[in-house]
Every structure is written in structure tokens, then in C-alpha cells.
Amino acid sequence: MAQKEKVTKAIKRVSDFIDTTELEGNQVKVDDILDRDIIIMAIQHRKGADGPYLIIQATDTDGTDQYKFSCGGVVVVERLTELAEKKRLPILAKIYYPQGKRYLDII
Numbered sequence: 001m002a003q004k005e006k007v008t009k010a011i012k013r014v015s016d017f018i019d020t021t022e023l024e025g026n027q028v029k030v031d032d033i034l035d036r037d038i039i040i041m042a043i044q045h046r047k048g049a050d051g052p053y054l055i056i057q058a059t060d061t062d063g064t065d066q067y068k069f070s071c072g073g074v075v076v077v078e079r080l081t082e083l084a085e086k087k088r089l090p091i092l093a094k095i096y097y098p099q100g101k102r103y104l105d106i107i
Helices: 002-010 074-085
Strands: 038-048 051-060 066-071 091-093
Touching: 038 074, 051 074
Parallel strands: none
Antiparallel strands: 038 051, 038 091, 051 066
């Protein structure tokens, strides 16, 4: 039994590599934050029936309100994923619908 415990202690858990913490903030809809500057603090990737999406933790630009929302817009997911991989969060951003388009974008 002692040998089994040594092996188990030497092997890492999934949670050692994957962030399983819950993002904090009031739950809002992406429509609630459209077209305004926010500071994106953190993201978490999820897989849904319609494809990958993000849980995004953000604050107002003055830092008073903290909230979280989900977004499955392909452009938003790709750009925020790239920024997170490059360790560029937190970052000032605006999520919006480009004029005449039906998809979400982020600047």
C-alpha cells in the first residue's frame, strides 16, 4: 500500500494543469455590455452544443462593477484566446456588432 501512495503523490492531478476556479462577478448578458469599454480580466473556455464559447470576467473602466458573461462569437473567442495565450489580460476592450454585420467583434 505504501508503494501505491508514493506513485500517486508523484503524479499530478488534472486540476494542477487546468484552471477549475469559478470566475467572480454578477452574471449579465453580453447584450448588457455591448458597445462600451470594459476591462477584460480573465476568460475560461467552455464547449457547448453550438461550439466553443467563453466565460468572460470583466470590470467597468473605473473598476467599480465586476461581472461575468458568456460569448460564443467566433471572432471574440479567437481574439481573446490569442490574447490570453500571450498573457495580455487584463485588457481594455469593446464588444460590438460591426455595422451591417450579424456577428460580434471586439476591439
